[in-house]
Amino acid sequence: MTNERVYQMPFSKVYPLLVQKAERKGRSKSEVDEVIYWLTGYDYSGLQEQIVKNVDYETFFNEAPQINPNAPKITGVICGYQVEEIQDTLMQKIRWLDKLVDELAKGKPMEKILRS
Structure with a gap:
């Protein structure tokens, strides 16, 4: 799937998928x-x-309103890509969100997910 197709996906269609991924693993x-x-x-x-x-x-x-200033601390692999190495800033933000929900689904404590 090209970046343009990803960018044009309605967030209202992606959001329930993010929630389902977390709920399947016991998160809310x-x-x-x-x-x-x-x-x-x-x-x-x-x-x-x-x-x-x-x-x-x-x-x-x-x-x-504001991308969290600690967002660059989100590192690791999601969908086969190192999130910290993604050059396209919009795609990096999308992958940051994917990575956070993935960590949530894997049972990571919220304080670690939120880089606090």
């Missing part, structure tokens, strides 16, 4: 939301607004 929707809030700066109403507006992934990240 609220924990997925917490990870999203931490990474993007959205709050509950901001996240819901993006979902209702059916924005694409690119718009979701472009309209994010």
